[in-house]
Amino acid sequence: MIGLTKSMALDYVRDNTRVNCLCPGTVDTPSLAQRLDAFLDPAEARKLFIARQRMERFGTAEEIAQAALYLVSPSAGFVTGVAFAIDGGLSI
Numbered sequence: 001m002i003g004l005t006k007s008m009a010l011d012y013v014r015d016n017t018r019v020n021c022l023c024p025g026t027v028d029t030p031s032l033a034q035r036l037d038a039f040l041d042p043a044e045a046r047k048l049f050i051a052r053q054r055m056e057r058f059g060t061a062e063e064i065a066q067a068a069l070y071l072v073s074p075s076a077g078f079v080t081g082v083a084f085a086i087d088g089g090l091s092i
Contacts, residue, residue: 006081010081018077020076023091054089059087
């Protein structure tokens, strides 16, 4: 996905079309809750998943949405070809 983003950004930069991608970490969603509920001990599974997060919590859908809103806003008018990691430090 990152390679495709960079390639498309190069292809379309002269057309003033920006191409970026979001790279979210683990986000607290109904889908995640459903997967955790499938464990024998959902509370323990959640605790273990959170322990693997560098910020010791899951991201929120609102945090991911705010990153997306930034990338489509005029404030990001000079941003293209970026893989925006919003993963609580997981990728560092």
